[in-house]
Amino acid sequence: MTVIEVENLRYRYPQQAEPALDGVSFSVQQGEFIGIIGPNRSGKSTLCQALVGLVPHFYKGAIGGKVMVAGLDVHQHQVWEVCQRVGLVFQSPFTQMSGAKFTVYDEVAFGLENQGVARDEMVRRIERVLRLLGLWEYRDRNPFALSGGQMQRLAIASVLALEPEVLVLDEPTSQLDPAGTSEVFAAVSDLCRQGMTVVMAEHKVDRIAARADRVLVLHEGKSIAFGPPRQVFAREDLPALGVAIPPVTEVCRRLGWQLPDGTYPVTVAEAVQMGGAARGNHNS
Amino acid sequence: MATITVENLHFHYTPGVPVLRGITLSIQPGTVAIIGQNGAGKSTFVRLLNGLLKPVEGYVQVDGVDTRSVSVATMARSVGLVFQNPGDQLFKSRVLDEVMFGPLNLKWPEEKARERALAALRQVGLEGVEEKNPYDLGLAERKLVTVAGILAMDTPVVVLDEPTIAQDRDGVLRLGEVVTSLRQEGRTVITITHDMDFVARYFERVLVFQNGRVLLDGTAPEVFSRADILSAAGLEPPQIAQLSMALGMNPPALTVEEFVELMQQRT
Amino acid sequence: MRLSLYVPGNSWVHRLDPLTKLIMAVVAVILVFVLPGYWASAALLAVSLGVLASGGVLRRSVPVFLGVSLIAITFFVVQGLVYPGNQHPALTLGPVTFYQEGLLLGLKLSLRLYNILAATLVLILLTNPSDLVESLVRRGVPSRFGYVVVAVLQMIPNMAATTGTIMDAQRSRGMETEGSLWTRMRAFIPLMGPLVTSSLIATEERALALEVRGFSGNRKPTFLHEEVIPPYAWAVRALYLAALILAIAGRWIG
Numbered sequence: 001m002t003v004i005e006v007e008n009l010r011y012r013y014p015q016q017a018e019p020a021l022d023g024v025s026f027s028v029q030q031g032e033f034i035g036i037i038g039p040n041r042s043g044k045s046t047l048c049q050a051l052v053g054l055v056p057h058f059y060k061g062a063i064g065g066k067v068m069v070a071g072l073d074v075h076q077h078q079v080w081e082v083c084q085r086v087g088l089v090f091q092s093p094f095t096q097m098s099g100a101k102f103t104v105y106d107e108v109a110f111g112l113e114n115q116g117v118a119r120d121e122m123v124r125r126i127e128r129v130l131r132l133l134g135l136w137e138y139r140d141r142n143p144f145a146l147s148g149g150q151m152q153r154l155a156i157a158s159v160l161a162l163e164p165e166v167l168v169l170d171e172p173t174s175q176l177d178p179a180g181t182s183e184v185f186a187a188v189s190d191l192c193r194q195g196m197t198v199v200m201a202e203h204k205v206d207r208i209a210a211r212a213d214r215v216l217v218l219h220e221g222k223s224i225a226f227g228p229p230r231q232v233f234a235r236e237d238l239p240a241l242g243v244a245i246p247p248v249t250e251v252c253r254r255l256g257w258q259l260p261d262g263t264y265p266v267t268v269a270e271a272v273q274m275g276g277a278a279r280g281n282h283n284s
Numbered sequence: 285m286a287t288i289t290v291e292n293l294h295f296h297y298t299p300g301v302p303v304l305r306g307i308t309l310s311i312q313p314g315t316v317a318i319i320g321q322n323g324a325g326k327s328t329f330v331r332l333l334n335g336l337l338k339p340v341e342g343y344v345q346v347d348g349v350d351t352r353s354v355s356v357a358t359m360a361r362s363v364g365l366v367f368q369n370p371g372d373q374l375f376k377s378r379v380l381d382e383v384m385f386g387p388l389n390l391k392w393p394e395e396k397a398r399e400r401a402l403a404a405l406r407q408v409g410l411e412g413v414e415e416k417n418p419y420d421l422g423l424a425e426r427k428l429v430t431v432a433g434i435l436a437m438d439t440p441v442v443v444l445d446e447p448t449i450a451q452d453r454d455g456v457l458r459l460g461e462v463v464t465s466l467r468q469e470g471r472t473v474i475t476i477t478h479d480m481d482f483v484a485r486y487f488e489r490v491l492v493f494q495n496g497r498v499l500l501d502g503t504a505p506e507v508f509s510r511a512d513i514l515s516a517a518g519l520e521p522p523q524i525a526q527l528s529m530a531l532g533m534n535p536p537a538l539t540v541e542e543f544v545e546l547m548q549q550r551t
Numbered sequence: 552m553r554l555s556l557y558v559p560g561n562s563w564v565h566r567l568d569p570l571t572k573l574i575m576a577v578v579a580v581i582l583v584f585v586l587p588g589y590w591a592s593a594a595l596l597a598v599s600l601g602v603l604a605s606g607g608v609l610r611r612s613v614p615v616f617l618g619v620s621l622i623a624i625t626f627f628v629v630q631g632l633v634y635p636g637n638q639h640p641a642l643t644l645g646p647v648t649f650y651q652e653g654l655l656l657g658l659k660l661s662l663r664l665y666n667i668l669a670a671t672l673v674l675i676l677l678t679n680p681s682d683l684v685e686s687l688v689r690r691g692v693p694s695r696f697g698y699v700v701v702a703v704l705q706m707i708p709n710m711a712a713t714t715g716t717i718m719d720a721q722r723s724r725g726m727e728t729e730g731s732l733w734t735r736m737r738a739f740i741p742l743m744g745p746l747v748t749s750s751l752i753a754t755e756e757r758a759l760a761l762e763v764r765g766f767s768g769n770r771k772p773t774f775l776h777e778e779v780i781p782p783y784a785w786a787v788r789a790l791y792l793a794a795l796i797l798a799i800a801g802r803w804i805g
Contacts, residue, residue: 118773174450177322268527275527276531373741
């Protein structure tokens with residue numbers, strides 16, 4: 001079932017001469033994990049925000065094309081309506097803490113109170129998401145007393161409590177240490193396995209390559225590639241366009257360690273297999 | 285140029301909650317990467333190097349000068365520290381003025397300050413933006429402006445606190461070039477980072493911090509071959525190192541080029 | 552960490568709902584100006600102090616009362632010396648004479664001062680500010696306004712911490728922050744600039760994060776926590792309002 005349908009999306013921020021998005025089209029099926037990669041200023045954040053309607057409703061500016069997410073035409077609905085079906089998690093854990101609540105437990109309630117959810121339902125949902133993100137034992141702590149990774153998981157929990165069908169994350173691990181990054185990727189993968197559709201913009205291409213079902217490559221507001229990781233990272237033009245590729249993929253390309261379908265390994269495990277085989281060939 | 289000597293360094297913000305628990309080492313000119321989980325004491329350590337924090341026990345000497353004996357402004361001539369968040373220091377409306385702030389604080393004549401500032405901007409690949417407002421640039425470029433701001437001060441020691449956050453591939457390459465050129469000038473470059481590929485490519489020595497102590501101190505190949513210790517510190521070796529070790533290469537290759545070369549040598 | 556003088560506890564005052572405490576404070580302040588005579592004022596002060604005591608915060612309030620005693624002393628001295636209605640001397644110290652009428656007026660003004668202070672301390676020390684704000688939002692105050700009030704309480708300490716980081720960053724670039732007043736004034740702009748811009752940027756980022764949690768939907772909000780109004784709260788409200796009505800009526804008639 002198609003859960004996201006973007007058709008020829010074009011957008012220009014007010015007071016900018018160049019469009020931030022210049023005719024992006026793609027569609028996403030339910031339960032997929034989509035990675036969005038590309039150099040800075042390529043439109044990744046803009047696209048993430050366009051999926052929930054912040055672009056254009058928050059910034060104004062000029063928009064064209066169509067964005068359908070979870071059955072809603074995003075341009076025809078207000079942000080708070082779209083956000084009942086699509087959640088967005090931002091880069092900075094700190095600024096996602098509302099500041100109005102003094103415990104982790106109450107922080108999750110913030111969005112639920114705004115959306116007018118009944119109290120019993122609130123209690124049920126808060127416990128569910130806090131346990132899901134491994135934060136239940138911290139429920140009485142002040143949100144600002146958490147570590148970066150914990151705060152980011154709290155931001156995810158707060159958005160999940162609104163029970164969206166789609167979760168969009170905009171470079172959620174950029175301010176986290178490796179352990180925090182792993183926590184976030186693990187949590188997101190779990191959600192995906194349970195049927196959530198996930199879209200994540202990231203610089204950490206090695207992790208995206210390992211977990212994403214498909215990868216969308218943006219460059220100067222245009223979509224230049226969209227497909228399974230191995231297919232996308234096999235392209236020759238990515239480094240010249242400033243798009244990072246996993247180091248093991250680069251290595252395999254230079255050594256000619258190609259997979260039968262013409263692509264190269266994108267994870268260490270795949271590369272090890274190829275490497276073992278290659279050495280086996282030499283030894284025999 | 286400068287040697288940094290750290291002797292039995294202990295530090296806490298509040299008594300009873302130690303942050304650094306006895307660090308002894310010395311740093312010669314060259315490149316040093318400090319890695320470790322958040323909370324391990326890395327940021328605290330570098331703030332002890334430029335005198336922002338003073339040791340509770342032990343001492344830190346930069347070229348024989350004890351950090352407790354001079355003001356931070358004086359230490360700033362020897363140790364330049366680039367903070368993680370550019371927003372915590374940008375305040376001028378022109379990039380050039382921003383980069384000249386440091387040199388002017390060091391009481392250099394305006395002409396010299398301007399010259400050094402322009403050279404620093406060239407070094408980070410930002411020529412042409414001198415007249416712009418820093419906030420008209422993207423986040424990654426603002427970061428490069430703050431790096432230029434420290435480079436312009438010509439300090440023998442340059443410390444970069446998480447320089448690669450939010451940088452794309454080209455941004456990381458540019459930072460790497462800066463690190464290499466500083467090393468070639470004989471300076472000391474210290475970085476705190478979570479980007480293992482960045483460390484592997486540009487840094488000779490790696491310090492692994494855990495719980496206020498230095499868990500591991502060695503060359504990059506030495507440190508990255510100890511996956512077990514890294515794991516205890518909440519870290520992973522860079523991808524290429526993992527690949528090398530899984531294929532039986534010890535010491536592991538750390539970069540794409542090294543791995544390719546080693547592989548081709550074997551055939 | 553947040554900016555608040557609230558002292559948590561479990562006394563009957565603590566268990567009163569915030570609106571009742573707001574009524575107590577407002578009525579007490581109005582009574583200060585309506586009540587005739589010194590005995591009534593003193594009685595009101597005794598009541599407010601009694602409330603503070605039963606909340607366990609009387610000791611904590613002492614420094615505040617001592618702090619304004621300087622003002623109270625000024626009342627006595629100034630009025631005692633130069634009040635126009637001064638006629639009967641009360642106390643002579645060398646060349647200066649304090650008069651009865653002025654001293655009594657000083658007493659009246661001091662009682663008013665302490666009464667207002669005691670009344671507002673009931674609100675400040677014994678009421679959780681976020682509970683108070685939520686209590687008002689339940690009754691129709693726009694929730695966005697309520698959010699701003701409460702968030703500011705947490706954000707100010709955060710901004711203070713950011714200022715520390717900014718100062719460190721600028722000092723690391725050779726900026727002097729210690730020394731003469733002139734040196735410290737020159738340090739002001741390199742500190743304020745980043746504080747303002749980083750606060751503005753954080754505000755925009757937070758606004759976006761709030762948007763995706765339904766902040767500007769104009770729906771009637773629900774509340775996770777139930778408001779518990781103990782039965783005796785109604786009695787307290789009635790008592791205070793009755794006192795107010797009586798005092799106003801008394802003033803009118805008398």
